[in-house]
Amino acid sequence: MSFDIALSGIQAINQSLETTSNNIANAATYGFKSSRANFASVYAGTAANGVQVGSLTQTIGQNGSTQTTGRALDAAIDGRGFFVSRDPQGGLTYTRVGIFSTDTKGFLIDSNGKKVQGYGPANGGALGTMGDIQVPTGQIPAVATTKVNFVGNLSSDWKPIAGTPNPGDSTTYNMVKQSVAYDSLGTQHTVSSYFVKTGDNTVDVYYAVDSAATPTKGATLTFDDKGALQSTAPAAINVGIAATGGAAASTVAFDYTGTTRFAGEATTTTNRSDGYASGAFVGVELSKDGSLVAKYSNDQSQVVGTVAVATFPNEGGLQAISDTSWTANADSGAALYSVPGVGLSGKLNTGALEGSNVDITSELVGLMTSQRNYQANSKVLTTESQMMQALMQAL
Numbered sequence: 001m002s003f004d005i006a007l008s009g010i011q012a013i014n015q016s017l018e019t020t021s022n023n024i025a026n027a028a029t030y031g032f033k034s035s036r037a038n039f040a041s042v043y044a045g046t047a048a049n050g051v052q053v054g055s056l057t058q059t060i061g062q063n064g065s066t067q068t069t070g071r072a073l074d075a076a077i078d079g080r081g082f083f084v085s086r087d088p089q090g091g092l093t094y095t096r097v098g099i100f101s102t103d104t105k106g107f108l109i110d111s112n113g114k115k116v117q118g119y120g121p122a123n124g125g126a127l128g129t130m131g132d133i134q135v136p137t138g139q140i141p142a143v144a145t146t147k148v149n150f151v152g153n154l155s156s157d158w159k160p161i162a163g164t165p166n167p168g169d170s171t172t173y174n175m176v177k178q179s180v181a182y183d184s185l186g187t188q189h190t191v192s193s194y195f196v197k198t199g200d201n202t203v204d205v206y207y208a209v210d211s212a213a214t215p216t217k218g219a220t221l222t223f224d225d226k227g228a229l230q231s232t233a234p235a236a237i238n239v240g241i242a243a244t245g246g247a248a249a250s251t252v253a254f255d256y257t258g259t260t261r262f263a264g265e266a267t268t269t270t271n272r273s274d275g276y277a278s279g280a281f282v283g284v285e286l287s288k289d290g291s292l293v294a295k296y297s298n299d300q301s302q303v304v305g306t307v308a309v310a311t312f313p314n315e316g317g318l319q320a321i322s323d324t325s326w327t328a329n330a331d332s333g334a335a336l337y338s339v340p341g342v343g344l345s346g347k348l349n350t351g352a353l354e355g356s357n358v359d360i361t362s363e364l365v366g367l368m369t370s371q372r373n374y375q376a377n378s379k380v381l382t383t384e385s386q387m388m389q390a391l392m393q394a395l
Helices: 002-025 360-394
Strands: 035-044 047-058 066-068 074-078 082-086 092-095 115-119 130-132 147-153 175-182 188-197 202-209 216-223 229-233 237-241 250-255 267-273 281-286 291-296 301-307 309-311 319-322 325-327 336-338 347-350 352-354
Touching: 002 035, 002 047, 002 360, 066 074, 074 082, 147 175, 175 250, 175 267, 202 237, 216 237, 281 347
Parallel strands: 074 352, 147 250
Antiparallel strands: 035 047, 066 352, 074 347, 082 092, 082 115, 082 309, 092 325, 115 130, 115 301, 147 267, 175 188, 188 202, 202 216, 216 229, 237 250, 281 291, 291 301, 309 336, 319 325
């Protein structure tokens, strides 16, 4: 009986050493969760019959350290939750390893080539359906300019000027500013605004599109005695962009809200137009809220999806299929999906990865403890053998 008990102890310690060795070997594995061997006594009826490894417990709830990588498609979950991936057979797996990239078809994939699951672009404030995330890699179309916001100071020190401004004669206007406008095909046009002081509190604005020889009067700006803009006439200031090269004709509305007429230098603080030319895809990156943002050569960007994060009623019950991936089962409960930072889901640290949660010091202490236990059980076997030899000699 003593032989069997000591042998069971050695066998259990060997299994525990396998777990400890695996932990140490994966101390540098991203997203790895260490395991612990749980010993359980074995009884034959009411008689003690040794020991066995009754179960393995993974420390899933303990996060590893965050390691900065600087890569745009790396992400670590700060808190609870798992990234969700779909394998070629349609099964869902869960991982803490946020090493993402795009395949040849533009789908977001994880480090094992599985398609990352998430939500489509928001439509009217609501997230799209959950599924594969595909990044459009073509060009985005141009958007025609519809508005220009201009804010500045039109100096009260200007001298009044009579007549229509002549672009070739700077004495016929007080100031000129150029604004950029795009037509429906993305062709860039220049709208020149000529400011002409006509009275103590009035400034006329003339507009010329591209190389127009004669500017056209568009508005009169009236200021109060404190230099604040009082009114514009007409209230809606629209400058026409002619149809050229197949583009549709369009109008650009100028807004001078906030413009002043103080003494001193004339300044411009805002000269901003909407619209843009078409742009080619240049890259994609993850945001802290899980949004996948595609960037284009025209300095525009758009959200093409949001990475999903899954939480579980009992994450410790997940079934491990590798050292860094799990599947759901009856013990873990059904997955609860949301976006990062919402509900129980942790936020994302982008440009970073979660390291292993293995504590090397604790593992080495465990090795020494296993060594002592192994020696003790070996001593039992040695002692039992000596006793049996003595007994046989006595007979």
